[in-house]
Amino acid sequence: MQSTAQGGMLASLLPLLILFAIFWFLVIRPQQKQAKKHKEMIASLKKGDKIVTTGGLMAEVVKPEEDFIKVKLNDDCIVRLVPDYVARKIEDEA
Incomplete structure (x- = not known):
């Protein structure tokens, strides 16, 4: 019984984790790269x-x-x- 409850919990969290991974690679990571590049450009003026x-x-x-x-x-x-x-x-x- 307990293993099916853990499996159900994992199955319900899996779409959320996949959504977070997609969000990370499409939004957060490019913004961090752009901010780092801008900071380096400012420092090199x-x-x-x-x-x-x-x-x-x-x-x-x-x-x-x-x-x-x-x-x-x-x-x-x-x-x-x-x-x-x-x-x-x-x-x-x-």
Whole structure:
């Protein structure tokens, strides 16, 4: 009697485990990889790199600091930007 109860419990948990595994490989794991890649890109920013912010502004890195990144929007305007708002780095095509 007890073995059939354990078998029934395992059979009821199996679809839930399969669903969690699918969710892990399709949602959680790719997000973790993307976050790691973004963090590495932020850490590798240096003076002269061109970036695009999440707001759509294109800027040039003037000085990466610990908590902020100083960026130049044009020749006259230098602002501090929180690193989380860097969307991507523009790679030179040359």
